[in-house]
């Protein structure tokens with residue numbers, strides 16, 4: 001069950017004497033966010049809007065949405081980061097999943113006994129890390145937890161940021177991810193090139209995502225080589241507040257023009273194949289917003305992320321692109 005730190009929300013409302021608030025969170029916890037909004041309205045008699053657009057990460061808060069609604073504060077729920085707040089009107093609120101990993105951790109021992117592993121998770125399962133670590137050690141697994149950096153806590157990853165597992169990759173046999181997210185686990189496998197397992201407590205299943213990640217890498221590399229033949233590029237700046245990278249976009253423009261390519265600049269909030277179909281005369285795109293848009297979706301034309309675009313420039317200069325995704329941060 002998802003537990004939202006509602007006390008923090010109630011305290012902030014009192015402290016700020018807020019007369020209108022907005023709440024948002026990842027799709028999976030929206031029903032819980034709705035319940036919290038209902039409680040706020042009953043308890044304080046103020047409007048509590050659920051901002052139901054996507055919020056994929058702390059890079060995608062939609063604080064502008066809260067401002068348009070006239071709310072003094074946006075409670076962004078479920079993207080636990082090591083920083084308290086990012087903007088004045090935004091309060092980051094923890095939401096943890098209280099499901100236990102005891103059963104699945106014991107299954108993991110059957111598979112990985114005697115090995116050294118890097119234990120890692122997403123925001124929602126951070127409190128279970130120490131308990132699972134203890135069970136695995138008792139079962140004969142040597143456990144490492146890599147250090148956090150920037151917004152990341154120890155043993156925590158985002159979909160594009162992998163510092164803890166990059167720190168441990170040379171001393172472990174495998175990565176073990178706590179949770180259900182193949183999305184995070186595949187990123188870990190791609191960045192570290194190590195066997196990576198998901199310990200899924202809901203299905204009581206241990207599944208390996210290494211092969212799936214290899215397929216993603218092949219697809220990403222194929223897109224780079226297809227883009228190398230393109231003449232006209234569209235470079236897309238993402239309009240989500242934490243994904244706005246105009247400097248990177250302009251750097252790619254300059255570098256591609258040096259290689260004789262023609263570049264048009266675009267800006268989009270949501271970068272989807274449907275939106276790109278409206279744009280004519282472009283052979284390939286580079287988007288400098290979320291790297292996972294390129295690696296995890298299907299597009300009719302090549303749509304490269306930042307690390308893929310860096311690799312493209314190397315291809316155009318006849319340089320090696322080895323290890324272009326084996327970096328701690330894909331931005």
Ligand code: SF4
Nearest residue numbers: 056057059159160290
């Ligand atoms: S850029 Fe994409 S992968 Fe990275 S944190 Fe934001 S939503 Fe997640």
